[in-house]
Amino acid sequence: MEISAAGRLKVRITAADVGKRVSVRRLGEPGAAGEKFTDTVGVLTSWNDGVLLITRKSGETVRIAESSLVAGKVVPARHPATAPQGGAPRHVTTAPARRRGPAATYAELARVAARAWRPVESERLGEWELRAASGFTRRANSVLPLGDPGLPLDEALAAVRRWYGERGLPAYVQTATGAEGTQETLCAELERRGWVREVTAELWTGALAPVADLAGGSGGPEGPGDPAEGAVVLSRTADEAWLARYRRKGLSEVALEVLGSGPSVWFATVPGEGGDAPAAIGRCVVDGRWASFAAVEVDPARRRRGLATAVMAALARQALAEGASAAWLQVETDNAGARALYARMGFSAHHAYHHYRAPDPVTESGTSPTAGR
Template sequence: MVSGLSARDIGHRVVVRHRLPGGQLTDVLGVLQSIDSATLVVRHADSTLHPIRWEDVAAAKPIPPLPLRPVDVEQLFLTTALGRPAVETSYVGQWLLRASSGWTGRANSLLPAGDPGMSLSDALKHAEDFYAERGLPALALVRLNSPEANQLQEHGWKDARPWQADVLVMHTSLDLVNGAPEYEVTVTPQPDAAWYETAFDGPVPAPAPAVMEGAPHAAFASVSLDRRVVAVGRGSMTGHWLGMDAVRVDPQYRRRGLATAVLQGLTRWAGPLGGRRSYLEVVEDNTPAMTTYTNLGYAEAYRYRYLAGPGHQPES
């Protein structure tokens, strides 16, 4: 066989030149999925598998990892909102107001992106009234050091969670994550009771199903061991972006690679649907999650915090 590949290259990007049935040569580029004495299998970015017989291989070699393309931060900022929509939404110009009976900051906060269509003071007053009418604090999700964050702070909005570390939005390309999971991952279009029981430590908040299942194209992954669901996660497609959240592993089953398997399962679901890039969110001081995501090739796109309107006390 003519090859510079071996088992140690599994999981890395390779290029394989091989002969088609008609005799012509073609190249396949992707991640080496498996290799044995008879065949090798290359996984393309869209998760398609290409099994190739060694007798047809003309040349094969490992290639450097594909560098992450620069991310359009403003576009991704809006994409994250579409991936997990709130129960109730309203607009002030291009600003997005979200409310979901108080469950999660993201689903109950202003997203100040674009032109509010009126003076900043009037737009902020409109936002404060929107949340006051619903018995909710006026919160805004802002990218750190963005013009919008600076403008809101100049109008008296302050850090709503000074005790909390920054939230990082991280991104990567799908071909760095869509490896074969070590566990069987079930992906369904709707979550069942077992999924929710694992996703939440205690009763499921009343607004959660509407928020979790509200995206136009969402999927719910789970891993079962010992006859019960022990790891879950949620994915949603927005254009070519796969957003992943609600990744949780039963405490008794942590440090076994289950979170990685859930992410890989969702990524393999998204690839054939046109997914090319992935994002997720993590609090900076969540060391285990940060380690998992970094090992899968995720890199920081931006950070955000919540600001509270004037008169609102910081959350404790």
């Protein structure tokens, strides 16, 4: 926190700092048990009528009364690769580049992630991209709001609702928080207009080579080995066997088109016994220096035997052969098992992403058409 030469805390932020990342300390609630002070770090998304709104890395918005502030400062942007005059870059490890975790901006990762789940229909609204794929995955059926929509926000959101309504789809806006250049301010504006955050997950990144070097079947990060781990089969298409293990059943032609979309798509399968569904599957999209992992699923009866690791290792080796060096994946915040596995593989969180759904329209009777459902 900001402390003066006399040792007193100082509030060094104003309403002019809206949009910047800040760190504040405030007095606790009167009569509340616990600490006298509470610290909050996040993006200052508004400061109106004596109330501050700060959006944390997780996407949570915290309301703080201006009168309760005892200290505050702007948090400088992080530039981990910036070097001092005549010296080596700060915070950059000396590990070989092949194993070093990737540096990336939010905008780069957002565009790479969008190319890994391409919609079947898209349209530009200024710099925003409206995407639709008959409802298969929110990623392919939401607005990617990178940049300026070219209209005031209320007009842009009205255009978004019309566009999705014409296609019989709910209107979603995909946003992100927790990294430089993410959309904390947009999140706050959507919430102020009644848009509902339905999904929060995280995008994790890591170096690709360590994943390729893993051997799940020899007792890797997931547990004891499985003799089937060496039988990972790679294919350019999601065949009937692969789809039999995929958690989404009865896929339409549009869904299959989305699954097969991307610059260089690979599907991995560990065959099951006899005519059973595969023991494990996975999907990887190679896009320049990036490889994405998705749809990594294992037969519940054969979990913790290294099969997910084997699938990812086989896909990673293929991606390395095509010139990729970095990897990303998306993981739900409440999936403790997957998070622990990916952390052991060297992945870490880059940013959180969210899907906001438009509020239901109000009818002439003053009620929502979905009220009571």
